[in-house]
Amino acid sequence: MTKLHPKIEEVTARIESRSQDSRAAYLEMIRARRPNAYARTRLHEGNIAHASAGCAVIEKAQILGASWPVIGIITAYNDMLSAHAPFETYPQLIREAAREVNAVAQVAGGVPAMCDGVTQGQEGMELSLFSRDVIAMASAIGLSHDAFDAVLHLGVCDKIVPGLVIAALRFGWLPSIFVPAGPMPSGLPNPEKVRIRQLFAEGKVGREALLKAESESYHSQGTCTFYGTANSNQMIMEVMGLHLPGAAFTNPGTPLRAALTKAAAHRAAAITAQGQDYRPAGELIDARSIVNAIVGLMATGGSTNHALHIPAMAAAAGFDVTMEDFADLSHVTPLLARIYPNGPSDVNHFHAAGGMGFLVGELLKAGLMQGDASAVMGSIASYCHEPFLKDGAVEWRRAPETSGDAEILRPCDDPFSADGGLRLMEGPLGRGVCKVSAVKAQNRIVEAPAIVFETQEALKEAFEAGRLDRDFVAVVRFQGPAANGMPELHSLSPVLGVLQDRGHKVALVTDGRMSGASGKIPAAIHVAPEAARGGPIARVQDGDIIRLDGEAGRLELKVDPSEFAARTPAEFRPNRPSMGLGREMFDLFRQFASTADCGASPFRFLG
Structure with a gap:
């Protein structure tokens, strides 16, 4: 096993040290709520009747009988925004998958999902950052029914995922899995989009040319393909262990995407307190997870918005993260990816070149990522694997150990830059x-x-x-x-x-x-x-x-x-x-x- 880089050890230790009291108080809070039976057994008969009244007969029988775990779904679905539109069909898919493993799934609540691409330069952008905290509170309201044994969080974009994480950690006695929708297929190449935007800014092309370029860039369901906050979110969820391995960048509407969603439901049912592999979110996420997130951000040239979101998410679990932590980790983490705006390629090209499996494998080999950090499936050491379909179900294999395109993704011994930038x-x-x-x-x-x-x-x-x-x-x-x-x-x-x-x-x-x-x-x-x-x-x-x-x-x-x-x-x-x-x-x-x-x-x- 590769020895951990001393700076990674140092930053992890000092986060743990400065957060000792707040983390202890947090763990005391979530451990006091560890369930010793299915959650709904704590409810009175009238409460349970209300919680099951709208269910199909099979779910109602199991909820009333308290014999199956109940998976709550928090969804950011709306059909105006490309990244969240695919979530329309997820609840039914998850319900069916849950039944396959003797579990019930219910939508616990919805959260707002605003798009910075729509509000960019508009007055509505002034609500954007605080929407993260509204999402956290809206998620808390959905989960406050206290009738769930695990949670699946459906969200992708800028403030949505950090808000969902904050809520997941405040309900940290519950296992949580994050279920993405994936990026849209590649459209107009990013350098051409930038060229048209600058020509418009100079008055050299009109609004019709600009609208054509923008529409060819953002053209179907899925996340925008540049490496902004939305796709940085997905990378972070993976290296923090809140995704299934390799879930981040599979396109919507594909058989593999559907199989990953089903697998997330199966896994959620397997990691409740009543099973043999209890993985509460608040204990799964620790200082190692947070340092892994920052390292992943630096290695990929990710969004500066996470200099806001990671401290906010960490604080929800009792950890105090500072800008010095970011700076020190950036100094020792090489830049391994060139994804727009850091280069011409998009996240689909990154995924095809080896994607998250290659990236995690390189960081583990270099001692920059802590493979012993927990994950919803094993540990981060296993996240150098990628999913594939076998007989319609998802399985995992070792990701390529050689980049498919060195202009997009490189090994630690030949990085684009010696630091994270x-x-x-x-x-x-x-x-x-x-x-x-x-x-x-x-x-x-x-x-x-x-x-x-x-x-x-x-x-x-x-x-x-x-x-x-x-x-x-x-x-x-x-x-x-x-x-x-x-x-x-x-x-x-x-x-x-x-x-x-x-x-x-x-x-x-x-x-x-x-x-x-x-x-x-x-x-x-x-x-x-x-x-x-x-x-x-x-x-x-x-x-x-x-x-x-x-x-x-x-x-x-x-x-x-x-x-x-x-x-x-x-x-x-x-x-x-x-x-x-x-x-x-x-x-x-x-x-x-x-x-x-x-x-x-x-x-x-x-x-």
Whole structure:
């Protein structure tokens, strides 16, 4: 067995040490609820009657007789969003599969699933991040009936999976398996999509050409094929052991996808407290699981949104994860994958080149992934296997040990980069993160005058007016969780990309997010303290010289410190986020949100 890398050991140990009290309190809570019989036996007769009234006869008989386990289904199905549309047929498939192994499956509840692709650059994006916490609470309501022995979570995209994980961990005495839908087949190549977007930003093609390109990219059921937050979610669920091995990137509507869904139902029935292989989610997920998730993120160049989500998910299980943990793990984890926006290929190409099985196998061999971490099926050591169909059922075989395409997926001894490309950014302007894996080396350091904006619309208007044809650092502030819910600013990517392509040195500094599609522009994001809470970026003025050094992880301000400290911070005017489109309903979330480095969540579970 390969010896674990000392830095992986060190980070795991310090997470365990700093979280000792909160983790102990968490484990005490979930162990006190360990069932000694099927969950519904705790219910009174009237409760059980209500829980079974809508069931088919066979399920009703088993629920009333308390002789089969009951699997709850939490679903993010809606038919507007491509990633979640496939879930329409999953409950019936799961019910049938459960019967095959003497179990009952019921939909316990549905959760909202909003799409950042639909709301990108729109007012609705201001609800996006907090939808994660709404999903966690909605899941809790579904599971609060306390009538389930295991749970299947149906979700894929940006905030949905982290929200479901938070709920799964708060009901951590229950075994939980995450059941994905898979990515849509490949459409328009990503470099061509980017080219059309930039031409549109420059006014060189019209809306008809842009709509054609976008529709050819996002064209059928399934996850978007670029490696943003949705597909990073699926990778993380796999390396945390919450998927069946190899479940992440099988396309919807295929026989293998259906077989994996059935297998998840069978497995859920096998790991309840009444069986011989009890695997409660709250004990399955430990510090090793969390470190594996961060390592997987770094090895694949995954979404910067997980610098928010992983700390929030970890906190739900009593663990305190810091940005230093991310930075230290990034430093020792080689970049093994080039998936758009880090390269031209998409997740289908990644999957075909060897996918998750190859990736996990390489990280295990290099001592970078902890194979002894528990999983819903065995341990992570077995997740270097991939699924295949045999006589209509799913089985597993060893994944290829050689990449099918070295331009997409590489071994640890020949990586694309020696590190994972996520930098902890620190300096007089605060702390944030910068994803440099998609940024060319010559563009990773920018020193230029600041141009300050308080909305993303203002930056785009300045570009359209021709005022940005120069070197500059865009400071887009009042975009943090307390200000307007921390919307993604991904719609700025084409604009800044055009200016960089014209030969200008440009960078972005913001207390907002840039999303899983953070691309070729150096960007210090999630900067905290945020401007709305008096953070230093509230005192930045046009013309201040800022140095963003993505190599060294420094965010410097070339202004006399005493002069800067004497400035009056810009005033936050919360008129926009407090009015219309439901944003006023989220005022409490904005008031109580933690800082970005703690997950930007209105609730914490430490202590």
